[in-house]
Amino acid sequence: MRSVIVVGGGISGLAAAWELRGAADVTVLESHTGVGGKLRTGTVGGIAVDEGAESLMALRPEAVELAAAVGLGDALCDPAEAPVTVWTGGALRPLPDGHVMGIPTDPAALAGTGLLPPRALARLAAEEHLPAAPLTRDCSVAAYLAGRFGRQAVDRLVEPLLGGVYAGRADLLSLRATMPRIAALAERGGPLLPALRRMRAAAGPPSPARAAVRGVAGGTGRLPRAVAEASGARILTGTTARSLERLPGDRWRVRAVTDDGTLTMEADAVVLALPAFAAAGLLGPHSPLAEAGLSAIPYASTAVVTLVFSRARAPFLPEGNGFLVPPVDGRTVKAVSFLSAKWSWLRAAAPDAFVLRASVGRFGEDDLPARPDRHLIRTVLAELGRAVGPPGEPVAARVTRWDRGLPQYTVGHHDRVRDIREAAAKLPGLALCGAAYEGVGVAACVATGRAAAREVLARGA
Ligand SMILES: Cc1cc2nc3c(=O)[nH]c(=O)nc-3n(C[C@H](O)[C@H](O)[C@H](O)COP(=O)(O)OP(=O)(O)OC[C@H]3O[C@@H](n4cnc5c(N)ncnc54)[C@H](O)[C@@H]3O)c2cc1C
Incomplete structure (x- = not known):
């Protein structure tokens, strides 16, 4: 059996290892003490909570299918039904159903929500x-959509959703890479609103059986652990790959550092399942073109502030699943998720607690997530107070920082990825996967991991 080293034990690398089960002898190298990367379930105030991704995208099947395949089918669960809500203009305002990344298919439904002033609403409807x-x-995104719907619609409807998914900015993010359905319509030409209405009618009414995201009871961190186990791969945690060397016969040598010293391994193939900047460092000596493309993918840093309140003492128990905040309102918080309201598994596990998490930090605000824990917690509490009423004192709190945690698919991202992939394809036995390429969501990461595994198998590993 041939050998493969997977560098990076996030969900992308583990999906690659799982895809290779039975077909190759696989070793996964992971810097941290545990696998999972951005899928991490920690304990705050004795309660298991997700500190990174809290859900799996379910509009595309790869993540939920993998979860079922590794024995977590029964743990998959839907969030409570609630509209996407935006905190803007001093109030929480639900986004009417039937929007595509914030763009309403029926502008009339926005009337009375206060999301847009009447003139901006008229401008949007005139599209x-x-x-x-x-x-x-x-x-x-902003260049195209502001021209179609007006700047206020971008600022108050689209920007909060992009902030929630990418921690990014509409002025920088690529329309093609972050809103592919809208981009496809735009490339066909003609107004978007009628086309979006037709698309929505063809998709049929939303049903609970088609929740856009699904959770994992006990936390999404269970998924990487289950995938790692089902893959049968050798998992070396606390092991950071430092260099890659090409050997005769198209083999690879990886040098890594561990707590105990250094480690050198050889294999027939290598899968780099890393953030772009980390992959760039390893690929530099072998493909300057791939390195340049990877280095050109910027990252946003964010922090997740998890707060646990006692239900008995909390002066407030907000309704809904949380809210998003557009940057135009000048707040620090960009999104709040009322975890105890959203996920029944968490309510069942901690019935006396109310757990929420707030995220701060968009692209270009790197100083914000780096502020001291106490400052971030006080800021979140103050803004929560303004949004939903005085929250009282939490009984437990945790700040989790994701330094350079979310890749930014800026304008030209697809071309950049094509160039990177073409350059990497010239290196026999090497494949790339991860959130930097074809989607940041867990489902897209699983798809890139499995595709990378098939690629190294097809190329002879
Ligand atoms: C705060 C936050 C919330 C999110 N929420 C959601 C959500 O709700 N739903 C959703 O679908 N997506 C969400 N995402 C996005 C999604 O979680 C990530 O894009 C995805 O998990 C990335 O997986 P990955 O394996 O590509 O990368 P990572 O998870 O970054 O894994 C890469 C791994 O490589 C390791 N590594 C790095 N360098 C080396 C090296 N030299 N040697 C060995 N190992 C190395 C790292 O330690 C890491 O474990 C969220 C992301 C963040 C940051």
Whole structure:
């Protein structure tokens, strides 16, 4: 049996290892003390909570299918039904159903929500009468959508959703890479509103059986652990790959450091399942082109502030699943998730507690997540107070920082990824996967991991 080293034990690398089970002798190298990367379930105030991703995208099947395949089918669960809510203009305002990344298919449904002032609403609704030549090149989300719907619609409807998923900015993020359905319509030409309405009608009414995201009872951190186990791979945690060397016969040597010293391993193939900047460091000596492309993918840093309140003493128990905050309102918090309201497994596990998490830090605000824990916790409490009422004192709190945690798919991302992949394809026995390429969500990461595994197998490993 041939050998493969997977560098990076996040969900992408573990999905690759799982795909290779039975077909190769696999070793996974992971820097941290445990596997999972951004899928991490920790304990705050004695309660298991997700500190990174809290859900699995379910509109595409890869993550939930993998969870079921590794024995977590019974643990998959839906969030409580609640509209996406935006905290803007001093109030929590639900986004009417039937929007695509914030863009309403029925602008009339926005009337009375206070999300947009009347003139901005009229501007948005007028989109269907504006001529639209087919879009021929990638541009920023804001550049295209502000031209179609007006700047206020971008600021108050689209920007909060992009902040929630990418911690990114509409002025920088690529329309093609972050809103592919909208980009495809734009490339066809013609107004978006009628096309979105047709798309929505064709998809049929939303049903609970088609929740956009699903959770894992006990925390999403269970998924990487289960995948690691089911893969049968040798998992070396606390092991950081420092260099890659090409050997005769298209084999690879990986040098790594561990707590106990150094480690050198050889294999027929290597899968790099790393953030772009880490993959760039390892690939530099072998492919300057791949290194340049990878280094050009910027990252946003964020922090997740988890707060646990006692239900008995909390002066407030907010309704809904949480809220998103547009940057235009000048708040520090960009999203709040009322975990105890959203996930029944958490309510069952900790019935006396109310757990929520707030995230701070968008692209370009690196200083914000780096502030001291106490400062972040006080800021979140103060803003929560303004949004939903005085929250009282938490009984436990944790700040989890994700330094350079979310890749930014800026304008031209697809071309950049194509160039990186073409350059990497010239290195026999090497494949790339991870959140930097074709999607940041867990499902997309699983897909890239499995594809990377098939690639090294097809190329002879
Ligand atoms: C706060 C936050 C919330 C999120 N929420 C959601 C959500 O709710 N739903 C969703 O679908 N997605 C969410 N995402 C996105 C998603 O979680 C990530 O994009 C995805 O988990 C990335 O997986 P990965 O394996 O590609 O990368 P990572 O998880 O970053 O894994 C890479 C691994 O490589 C290791 N590593 C790095 N360098 C080396 C080296 N030299 N040697 C060995 N190991 C190394 C790292 O320690 C890490 O474990 C969220 C992301 C963040 C940051």
